[in-house]
Amino acid sequence: MNRFIITIQLILFSVFSFAQTGQLSISRIDLMPDLPAPLQIRNWNLVTTDYDSYVFDVNKTGQYLPLSRLGTQGQFNYPDNIPLFLNSYVGSNGHLNHGEAINIMPAVIGASLVGVDKSNQNGHNWVARTKDFFNLKNGQNVYLNNYSATSGGDWWYDLMPNVYFYQLKSLYPEAAPEFESQFISVAEQWLYCVNQLGGSTTPWTVPYMNYRAFNLATGLPLTTGVPEPESAGSIAWLLYNAYLETGERKYFEGAQLSMDFLAVFESNPSYELQLPYGTIAAARMNAVERTNYPIQKMLDWSFDRGHLRGWGAIVGNWGGYDVSGLIGEANDNGNDYAFIMNGFQQAAALAPLPKYDKRYAKAIAKYILNVANASRLMYWNALPQTHQDSYSWASVNDPTACIPYESMKQVWQGKRPFAMGDAIGGGWAATNLSLYSGSSVGYLAGIINTTNIQEILQIDLNKTDFYGDNAHINYLYFNPTSENKQVYVDLPSGTFGIYEALTEVVLHTSASSSIQLAIPSGEARLISLYNSGLVPASSDGRLYAGENVLDYHYLYDFSENIRIKTISTDLNPLIINSTFTAYCEPGNVQSGDQVQFSWFMDGVLMPGNNQSQVNLTAPSYPKQLVLKCIISHNGKTAEDSLQISVVERIPIPPVVNGIQSNSAYVPTGGSNTFTALVDPTPGEVLSYLWSATTGQLNQTSGNSVVWQAPDTPTVANISLVVTNQDLLSTTVSVGALVKDTSLPAQNPMIWYPFDSNNFNAAANNHHAVAVGVSKTDDPRGMPSLAYRFTSGQNIIYTENHENLNFGEAVTLSCWVKCEQFSTERFILSHGSWQQRYKLSITPEGVLRWTVKTDTGIADLDGSAPIDLNRFYHVTASYTGYSMELYVDGVLDAFKEFSGIIQASSKPFTIGRMDNSETLYALRGSVDEVKVWDKEIPVSQIAELKDQWATPAGLGENDFFIRVYPNPAQDKIFIEFPYNTSLEQVSLYSSDGKKVSVVLSVLQNSKFELKLSETSAGLYLLKVILKDGQVFSRKVLVKI
Incomplete structure (x- = not known):
């Protein structure tokens, strides 16, 4: 490596004699004050440790306390684990039954960032407890927001738990033995997502990711609802870190594919809080991998108001308080709405960025000063009592003011500003004091410290740079005052050289204990500490101290050189003498640039192959082949190589298409036969190994087995491993539903025949109210005996009551006809998936039964899409051990699920999600709605479709009698x-x-x-x- 030594004259230097150069602006940050007023920086470290002590105290007493509890060992995904439950709000409905990853995991990470060892705190390994958010049992194989959840509904709930897990693993790499395999599984699943959405390296094809979510089980995106294209950035963040940890180039390729989509997106993709993670990933890749992603555009997006939700950085002064830097609904017309968590997360995500692109050091430091100041306003001790809505509880029970409000309105009921949230209005909690928001406070605390100058913060560029280049200690400072300042910098033990990156000056060659750092008015300084025995040297546009980079853009060199994004083949390994296609994708080139390609196999030039895509022939004997491509443009070159195995035969695992069950369900103590559906290749020798989670198998080998069910109802799992002579295996499994067929028939607690009125025919209570619906033919064609829903204004509802919030089991049945899909369509709902349960139809026309219990939220989908304009009789049951769907009296789908059904504050609704949301209203007809507060027998379910309030041929109403x-x-x-x-x-x-x-x-x-x-x-x-x-x-x- 050719380097030159910095001359000694630059070592000791007065920065006052030089003006700051090279800084770029971020337009939204330019609108923020350099020095917010009044300036009151809380001791955020203390707030974090107070919060940690408060919310993790499972023995705390008082109203709505404690806020957390421990679950039961083996309750979810790992038999050795005891999960944690932590309320999302103070006074949450379903007290102590909340288990959200976006709440619990940031709380563990945030405390760790200020020095709390959460892997060994008062005898608890809180880090390991979070491993249950890895949804193993249901086959999602990623971290999700609940202990038992399904991907595909909302990308930020699906992706951020994985971001948090990667952060947690970087802090505690050995806290749980499962972390290693989970880390790889997360990368594999989200790489699968990129590929399913069209991403490919053969040839290079950018995926289309402008969706709301992606279902990892079905491999399909969610095409309805507000899209979340910013998620491409968080996927890139995950995959790039996976590449750095494993060296697997496929993850780097996936990160680039995701980032390529984001880079060329035409409008602001901001939705919630994932975009800053994409922005820091792009900055790191630009610096470390020499990519050329548009950082200016991404930073502007991260702060400007986006059109998807109106999300962006708040700018302004509300009632005498500077609030700039907070993140939320940035409308700029008097009705802004800031959310505290988003500011915490954005500051932490972007804090390391100046290390990789120093042109934004001043802007980032200024932003962090503003958000560190304004965030205090969302705690009860900052605003007058009349400017907040949960003061009475907070002032008595939170003496250190460590639990914040979820949000703050610019104006509310004439008061400016007003600390509040969405929980009280939404009926989710008795207060708007938000734990899922406060759990991220440590992210802000971890990156900042005060200095001897009140107005100047010390910003740690390493603390939240997970898996980043943290070889040197890096601090950023910004002087917002009108005077030059001298900041005292305490150094760790040892002797250091100190390099200042913005002026590109070595300030000290041998400093210890502390130094004084001169910062001119309105300027920033970025210092890096390196081993004092080293002499910084530059090479290829970078400044090094030894082997570690001090400055990625020394002499402000941001030039772009041609590079290779990937070299790949359509096959690897190769069979001898086979033809294969090789691909090389250049980077940092413009459309239309004439790039030259040269291909080599084991160092030998392949003449005539001078394109990005070439057809080549494998050698005639087994070996390890090195394929290399050299590209050139305008006198600059780049090269990359790929190792390929050449073999005589490619062993493949057995092809197993599933397990066939002889019966849809089996009575308790009964038996069922399971048969492997295999497709062996000629000459393939297969062996079989069966297992069952409960019950007894008559044998564990062979193509078919007989299984005897246990004596209690349950859902068992029958697994099969099929192995061939190459010792390659394929594993498949199938559920086995065990039912108590001796159950007697049960009377419903609600029966709405809808023949002549909306009364409950089962009891003289819970009568329904119909609004906007019209009478229509019932499934038999009898006129005016069913209801039709034609718009979001149509609804049938039953007022909520404690009797409707039973928890052990529930069974629903009805006739339904859907006339239009296009979005999710709700049939029956009690608080929807957010609170209790719902029966709906997906945009693809599949019935979906969703239940929320104290163990999580689970979806059960029907086996196939339904037809439009046809009546189906649907029964949905939650038994306490299973979820079941029956169509026209026949079992269609089931899955294991357990827990107590959570209560709802909403009415029971027909044709709508709830009494306020109109977006997912049914377009179609409903008849004969019944509700049981218990499991009903399968034999009764089979008869429901033939039971009518008004028998055919009679015109009068026949109520339940x-x-x-x-x-x-x-x-x-x-x-x-x-x-x-x-x-x-x-x-x-x-x-x-x-x-x-x-x-x-x-x-x-x-x-x-x-x-x-x-x-x-x-x-x-x-x-x-x-x-x-x-x-x-x-x-x-x-x-």
Whole structure:
């Protein structure tokens, strides 16, 4: 490496004699004050440790306390683990049953960033407890926001837990033995996402990632809802760090593919908080890998207001308080809405950036000063009591003011500003004091320290640079005052050389204990500490101290050289003498540039192959082949190589297409047969190894096995490993549902026949209210006996009640016809997935049953899309051990799931998500809605589709009522499930004549009808209640 030594004259130097040069502006930050007023920087380290002590105290007492508890060992994904539950808000509904990764994991990371050892704190390894967020049991194989969740609904909930896990692993690489395999699985899954969305290196094809989410189970993106294209940046962040840790080039290729999509996106992709992670990843890749991603554009996006949600950096003064730097709804027209977590995360994500692109040092430092100042306003001790909505609890129970409000309105009810949140208004909690927000406070605390100058912060550029270049200690300072300042910098033990990157000066060659750093008014300084025995030297535009980079852009060299993004082949390994295609993708070139390509195999030039894509032939014997490509343009060259295995035969794992079950379910203690569906290649020798999580197998080998179910209802897992003669294996599994077939039939607590009114035919309560819906034909074609929904303004709802918030089990049934997909369509809902449960239809036309319990949120999808404009009878059941979907009385899908169903503050709704959200309203018809607060037998489910309130051929309403015996002889009993009063009871013969009967009241809900003068035949019984309800029933009389 050719380097030159910096001359000794630069070693000791007065920076006052030089003006700061080379700094670039970020337009939104330019609008922020250099010195916010009033300037009050809290001791954020102390806030973090106070918060940590408070929320992790599982024995704390008081109203809404404690805020956390430990779960049961083996409750979720790992049998040895005890999970943590932490409320998302103070006073949350479902107290102590919240387990959100975006709350718990940042709390562990944040405390660690200020020096708390969370792997060994009061006997707890809080770091290892988070491993349960890796959704292993359900096959998602990534970190998700709940202990049992499904990807594909919202990218920020799906991706950020993985970002947090990578951060946690960088801090505690050996805290849990599973971390290594989880790290690889996360990278593999999100690389799979990139590839599924069109990303490829053969040839280089940029994926399309402008979606709301991606379902890792189905391999499909979510095409409805507000898209989150910024997620490409967080995926790039994950994959680039995976590359740095493993050296696997496929992860670097995936990171570049994701970043290529983001780099050319035409509008601001900002949605929540992932964009800064993409921005820092791009800056690191530009510096370390010499890519040329548009950092200026990405930084502007990170702070400017984006059109997707109006998200951006707040600028301005609210009621005498400078609030610039907060992140949220940046409308700039008097109704801004800032969220504290987003500022914490953005500051931490972007803090390391000046290390990789020093042109933005001043802008980033100025931003961090502003956000560090303004964030205090969201704690109860900062604003007057009348300017916040949860003061009474906070002032009594949070004496150190360590739990913040979720957000702050610019103006609320005439008060400016106003600290609040969305939880009270949304019915989620009794306060707007937000733990999921406060858990990120350590991210801000970790990057800043105060100095001897009140207005100047010391910003640590390494603390949140996870997996980054942290070989040297790096500090950033910004002087926002109108005077030159001298800052005292305390040094760690040892002797250091000190390099200042913005003026490119070696300030000291041998400093210890402390130094004074001169910072002119309005300027920034970035210092790096290196071993004092080294002499900095430059090479290829960088400044080094030994082998470590001090300055990635020495002499402000930001020139771009041609590079190779990837060299790849369509096959690897290769079979001898086979033809293969090789690809080389140049980087840092413009469209239309004439790039020359030269290909080499084992150092031998392949003449005539001078394109980016070439067809080559493998050698005629096995070996390790080195394929190299050299590219050139305008006198500059770059090269890369790839090792390829050349073999006589490529062993492949057995092809196993699944496991066939002889029965959809099995009774307790019964048996079922499972058969492997294999497709062996000619001559392939296969062996089989079966296992079951419960019950007994008659054997563990062979293509087919008989399994005896346990004596209790459950969902078992039957697994099979098929191995061939090359010792390559394929593993498949299938669920086995075990049902108690002796259960008796159960009466529903709600039955809405919808024939003549909206009353509950099962009991004299929980009657429904219909708004905007219209009468339509029922599934049998009988007119005006069902309801049709045509817009988001149509709804049928039942007021919420504690009786509807049962927790052990639930069964729902109804007829439904969908006329239009296009977005998710809600059929039945009680607080939706956010609170309790919902039955819906996905944009692809698949039935989806979703339940939220104290163990997490789970989706169960139907096996195939339904048809438009056709009625289906659907039954959805949660039993406490399973989720089940039945279509037209037949079991269609099931999965294991457990826990207590969470309560809802919303009404029970038909045709809508809830009583306020209209976006996902049903377009279609619903009939015969029933709700049970328990599991019902499979035999009863099979009969539901044939049970009607109004029998075919009769036009009057037949409410839920027992009429027995039928056939009858001398008397009939009429029984209601609730007390009622009769207005009139009539019996008519088949020719329409009224028959004389004697009515007796036995109880308020039971009546006797004597048939003393009635002859044999078919009669129509008609009953009119005092409230006007009418029902009818056919009765057969035998003499």
